Amino acid sequence: MRRVVLLLVGLAISGALVVLAVQSLDLDVVRRTLSEADVWPWVPAAMATYVLGQVLRGWRCQVLVKRDAPLTLATATNIVVVGYAVNNIAPLRLGEFARAAMLSERAGLPFAQSLGVTFLERVLDGLTVLGLLVVAIFALGDSTWLELVAAPAAGIFGAAAAGVGLAVVAPAALVGIASRLGSVLGRKVQEVAIRLAVQTTASVRALRRPDQAALIVALSAVVWLVEAAMFLLILGAFDLPLRYDWALLAMAVTNLSVLLPSSPGHIGPFHYFCQQAVVSVGVAADLGLAYAVGVHLAFYVPVTLWGVGLILWYAQAGSWRLSMLRRAEGASAEAASGIGRVVAVSAAPSVPGGPTRFLGALVGALIPVDVAADAAKATVTTRFVHDRLADLPARLRLLLLVGLTGFRMLVVLRFLRPFESLPAARRRSVVAAWAYGPVPPARALFKAVRSTALLAAWEQRAA
Amino acid sequence: MKYDVIIVGSGAGGAVTALECAQAGLSVLVLEEGRRHALRDYGKPATEAMGALFRRGGMTPIMGRVPMGFVEGMCLGGSTEVNSGFWCRTPRESLLRWAAQYQLADAGHDALAEHFDWAEDWLEVARSSRPWPRSTEVFARGAEAMGWSAKEVERMARACEGANVCPSGCPNGAKGMTRRVIPAAEAAGAHFVTGHRAELLLTRKGRVEGVLAAVRREDGAEELVRIDAEHFYLCCGATQTPALLRRSGIKRRVGNSLRVHPMLKVVARFPERLDADKDVLALLQVREFWPEISLGGAFFTPGHAAMALSENWPQNEPLMEELGHLGAWYVAVRGTGRGSVRPSLWSRRDTSSRYDVNDEDMRHLSRGMARLSALLLAAGATAVYPGVWGLDPITTEVQAARWLDEVLPRSALALTTVHAFSSCPMGEREDKCPLDSWGRVRDYANLRVNDASMLPDSPGVNPQGSVVALARRNVLRFLEDIAA
Ligand SMILES: Cc1cc2nc3c(=O)[nH]c(=O)nc-3n(C[C@H](O)[C@H](O)[C@H](O)COP(=O)(O)OP(=O)(O)OC[C@H]3O[C@@H](n4cnc5c(N)ncnc54)[C@H](O)[C@@H]3O)c2cc1C
Numbered sequence: 001m002r003r004v005v006l007l008l009v010g011l012a013i014s015g016a017l018v019v020l021a022v023q024s025l026d027l028d029v030v031r032r033t034l035s036e037a038d039v040w041p042w043v044p045a046a047m048a049t050y051v052l053g054q055v056l057r058g059w060r061c062q063v064l065v066k067r068d069a070p071l072t073l074a075t076a077t078n079i080v081v082v083g084y085a086v087n088n089i090a091p092l093r094l095g096e097f098a099r100a101a102m103l104s105e106r107a108g109l110p111f112a113q114s115l116g117v118t119f120l121e122r123v124l125d126g127l128t129v130l131g132l133l134v135v136a137i138f139a140l141g142d143s144t145w146l147e148l149v150a151a152p153a154a155g156i157f158g159a160a161a162a163g164v165g166l167a168v169v170a171p172a173a174l175v176g177i178a179s180r181l182g183s184v185l186g187r188k189v190q191e192v193a194i195r196l197a198v199q200t201t202a203s204v205r206a207l208r209r210p211d212q213a214a215l216i217v218a219l220s221a222v223v224w225l226v227e228a229a230m231f232l233l234i235l236g237a238f239d240l241p242l243r244y245d246w247a248l249l250a251m252a253v254t255n256l257s258v259l260l261p262s263s264p265g266h267i268g269p270f271h272y273f274c275q276q277a278v279v280s281v282g283v284a285a286d287l288g289l290a291y292a293v294g295v296h297l298a299f300y301v302p303v304t305l306w307g308v309g310l311i312l313w314y315a316q317a318g319s320w321r322l323s324m325l326r327r328a329e330g331a332s333a334e335a336a337s338g339i340g341r342v343v344a345v346s347a348a349p350s351v352p353g354g355p356t357r358f359l360g361a362l363v364g365a366l367i368p369v370d371v372a373a374d375a376a377k378a379t380v381t382t383r384f385v386h387d388r389l390a391d392l393p394a395r396l397r398l399l400l401l402v403g404l405t406g407f408r409m410l411v412v413l414r415f416l417r418p419f420e421s422l423p424a425a426r427r428r429s430v431v432a433a434w435a436y437g438p439v440p441p442a443r444a445l446f447k448a449v450r451s452t453a454l455l456a457a458w459e460q461r462a463a
Numbered sequence: 464m465k466y467d468v469i470i471v472g473s474g475a476g477g478a479v480t481a482l483e484c485a486q487a488g489l490s491v492l493v494l495e496e497g498r499r500h501a502l503r504d505y506g507k508p509a510t511e512a513m514g515a516l517f518r519r520g521g522m523t524p525i526m527g528r529v530p531m532g533f534v535e536g537m538c539l540g541g542s543t544e545v546n547s548g549f550w551c552r553t554p555r556e557s558l559l560r561w562a563a564q565y566q567l568a569d570a571g572h573d574a575l576a577e578h579f580d581w582a583e584d585w586l587e588v589a590r591s592s593r594p595w596p597r598s599t600e601v602f603a604r605g606a607e608a609m610g611w612s613a614k615e616v617e618r619m620a621r622a623c624e625g626a627n628v629c630p631s632g633c634p635n636g637a638k639g640m641t642r643r644v645i646p647a648a649e650a651a652g653a654h655f656v657t658g659h660r661a662e663l664l665l666t667r668k669g670r671v672e673g674v675l676a677a678v679r680r681e682d683g684a685e686e687l688v689r690i691d692a693e694h695f696y697l698c699c700g701a702t703q704t705p706a707l708l709r710r711s712g713i714k715r716r717v718g719n720s721l722r723v724h725p726m727l728k729v730v731a732r733f734p735e736r737l738d739a740d741k742d743v744l745a746l747l748q749v750r751e752f753w754p755e756i757s758l759g760g761a762f763f764t765p766g767h768a769a770m771a772l773s774e775n776w777p778q779n780e781p782l783m784e785e786l787g788h789l790g791a792w793y794v795a796v797r798g799t800g801r802g803s804v805r806p807s808l809w810s811r812r813d814t815s816s817r818y819d820v821n822d823e824d825m826r827h828l829s830r831g832m833a834r835l836s837a838l839l840l841a842a843g844a845t846a847v848y849p850g851v852w853g854l855d856p857i858t859t860e861v862q863a864a865r866w867l868d869e870v871l872p873r874s875a876l877a878l879t880t881v882h883a884f885s886s887c888p889m890g891e892r893e894d895k896c897p898l899d900s901w902g903r904v905r906d907y908a909n910l911r912v913n914d915a916s917m918l919p920d921s922p923g924v925n926p927q928g929s930v931v932a933l934a935r936r937n938v939l940r941f942l943e944d945i946a947a
Contacts, residue, residue, distance in 0.1 A: 068716075068894070069716075070802060070817065106805075107719070202894060314808065321710065339688065343687045345687070348683030349685075393519075393523070395815070398809075450773055454766070454770055455510075455769065458766040459508045459509050459510055
C-alpha cells in the first residue's frame, strides 16, 4: 500500500512539474528549437561523456568492494549501468535495489553489504554534487539556489554522512547498538541484527584506508565534473555559450532535484529544474526547456539501452539454470539411466569445420621451414593449432577472431593481396613482426597460435 | 536409488574422499568429467595427450594484467594423473598464517602430521631411487656454488622410470592416485563413473538434493541425468568447484580469492650434454628463499623447449639445434595477488578465471629470475634465456644481479602456472571464507568442498600434499559427524 502511495505521489509530482515547465510556453517554439539543435558533434560527444562517467562510477564501485571481491572494471561498470537503467524504466528508485542485488550476485557479497555500498555511493554522490553546487553558486554570484536546493539537500546528505562517518570510525558501536535493540525482541532477532550490522558496517570498509578513501573521494569529484561536461556539451548543441559554471549549476540542481519522488526516468523534476537552472542564468524559458530535453536524452538513451541490453544478456545466461531446475523437478523415475533419472536429452553438437587455408598459411609461417615443407607434419601441426584454438573460451575465441581479421585486413591493405597469397618469406617476416615485435597487443594476439604451433612442430620434428 | 555420498571430481581431493567414505561403508558415487584411460594410451606426444587429458585441451588461460598459461587435468585421477608428482608438506609458516588470518581451526602442523603420514604411505611418496638426471646434477652444482640450501623433492611416483612424459600420463603407471587410491576405493565399493560432468546442484532450503550431470551418449547426443544423495562433496579443482557452485546459485564469497603460484621459465645452455629430454625433470628445489620464492626444474621436451624460448624466438631459434645441451628451470613465487573465478556469461561450458599479478609478485619473480640465472651460470651454463620478451640472454652473474633490484616489465613476461587454489577458502572468518574450517559450505548442511579451492591461500610449495592431507582430515571429521 505504501508503495502504491509513493508511486502515485511520484507520478503526481512528475505531472505537476511537467505542467510547471511547459506552462505559459509556446510549445511550437520549443519543438522548433529542438529540431534546429546542432546534433553533431555535440549530442554524440555528450553521450560519450556520460558513458565515460559511468565507467568512472564503475571504477569507484570496484574500489569500494576491492577488499571483499575482485570485480573487473567492466563488471563494476555494468552493475552501475543496470542500476541507472532500472531507475530509468521502473518507478520508486528500484534501480538502487537492482544495483545492490546485482552487486551482491556478481561479487558474492551479502545483500545487506551490497545495499550498504550502494547507499554509500549515493551519499558520496549527494555530497559531491552539493559541493559543486556551492562552487557554481559562488562562481555565478547568485544565491537563488542556496535556499531552494542546497539547504534541504545539505540536511539530508549531512545526516546520511554522519551515519556513514559513524560506521567508518566506530563500527563496533553500531554493532553494539544493533545488538541492544535486537535483544529486546529475542535472541534470534538479536543475532540477525548483529549480522546485518556487521555486514552493513563492512560496506564502508574501504573508507577506513586513507589511500582508498582519497581515491574514492577523488573519483566521486571526477565523476560529477565529467557529468557537468555532458551538460556543457549540450549547451553547444543549442548555440548557448560554453560556460562551465552554467553547466555545473545545471548539473548540480538537476541531480539534486531527482531526489524527489517522480516517474521512471525522473521525467518532470529533471526537466523543470534543469530548465530553471539555465533560466536563472539568463536563458529564455523555451530554450531552457529544449536544453533540458536535450540533456535528458543524452542522459537517458545510452544508459537505458546499455542497461536493458545487459539485463537481457544476464537473463539469457541465467535462463538455462531455471529451465533445468524446472525439468529436474519433473524428472520421472521411469526414465532412469544407470545412476539416476534422465531429465533432458539434447541433440548431438554439430561437428566443427577443419582448419582454413589462412590458418595453414599462418602456422606455416611460424614453424621451422623443414616442418612446414613436410606436408604430413605441417598438416598435423595445423590441425593441432586449430583444435586448440577451438578449445579456447568463447570470449577469447571471439577476440582472436576479431584480431586476426584485423591482421588480415591490414595485410591486404599493405600488400594488396591476402596473407595466404604472399610468398612464404614475406609471410614469415610479416608474422614475425607481429608475433615477436615490440607491440604488446600484437604479441598477445599471436601468442596462442605461435605457442601451440611451436609445440606441435617441434614435437613432430623430434618424433 | 539415492547414494549416501556423491563426489564430483576424482583428483587429489576427490579420490581420497571417495576412499575414506567407501571404507567407512557408505554408498559412494564419483562423477568424473574426464575419461578413464588405459596405461597403453599414456605417454603419447603432446599433440595427442593435450586433447585427451587436459581440460579444454590445455587452453584455459588465467586472464589479468599478465595473462597466464594454466592447465588442469581432466581424466580419472584429475591433475594428479598429469603432474610431475612432487610432494611437499604444507610449511608450518603457511599453517600459522591460515590460523591467524582465516581462523582455520585444528589444522596446525601436528594435527596434520597423521594425515601426511597416511597419504605418504598410501601414495608411496619417496625420493627417486634412480641416479640423478644430468639436469638435476648441474642444478645441485649451482646451488652448492651459491651456498644455498636445496633439496631433492619427494615424489608421488614410486614406479617412475624416467620416461619424461609426466604431462601425458605415465605409461608405467607410476602415479599414486590411480595406482593405489582409486583402485582401493573401487574395491571398497565406490562407483566411479567417467565422462559425467556435473552441471548443476539442485538445492532446496539450505540442502542439496541432487545433482544434474551431463553425459555424452554414443550417438553424440547429450543426456542430463538427475542423481540424488544425502551428502555432496565437490572436488572439481580450483576453477571448476567455484564455477559449479556459482552456476548452482551458491555465490556467497565463492570464487573471490583465486590464488596461484605464478611461474617464469628459463632455458639454460650448458657446454656439456644434459639430454634433458631423455630423463625426468630436475628433481631438486632450492629452498633458500622459500616459501616466497622457489627454484626448480621444469618439464623439458623439444616442444616445451621451443615454447619456453618463444618470447624471443627469432634470436633463440638456432639454439634448438643444440637441444642436448639445454635444460629448463623455473622460478615460482607464492602469489600474493588475488583473482576470481566465474562461470562465463558467454558459454555455459566456459569458466572465466582472473588473477592479478601484484607488485610483490613482480618483485619476487624478478629476484627469483636473478637468482636462478646466477645459480645456473655458477653451475657452468654459458647463457640463460628467460621467458621475457626483449631480454637478451644472461651470460654473467653480474647481468643476472641487475634483476635483484630492478623489476621486470609486466608486458614482457610470459607466465604460466599449474598451481591454482583458494577460490573457496575455508576458515572461521565468515567475511572471507565460504567454507567452515572443515570444508562445509556455509548455509548448506550437506554440501562440502574438498579440493585445492579450500586452501585458505597459497601454501608456497607444490600443493597436492596439502590438498590430500586436508581432504583426509575433513572427510574423517565428516564421517565422525554422521556417525554421531
Ligand atoms: C601439469 C601439472 C603439473 C603439476 N605438478 C604438480 C606437482 O608436481 N606437485 C604438486 O604438488 N602439484 C602439482 N600440480 C597441481 C596438483 O596436481 C593439483 O594442485 C591437485 O591435483 C589439485 O587437486 P584437486 O582435487 O583440487 O583437483 P584435480 O586433481 O584437478 O581434480 C579435479 C577433477 O575434477 C574433475 N571435474 C571438474 N569439474 C567437474 C564437473 N563439473 N563434473 C565432473 N568432474 C569434474 C576434473 O576433470 C578433474 O579430474 C600440477 C598440476 C598440473 C596440471
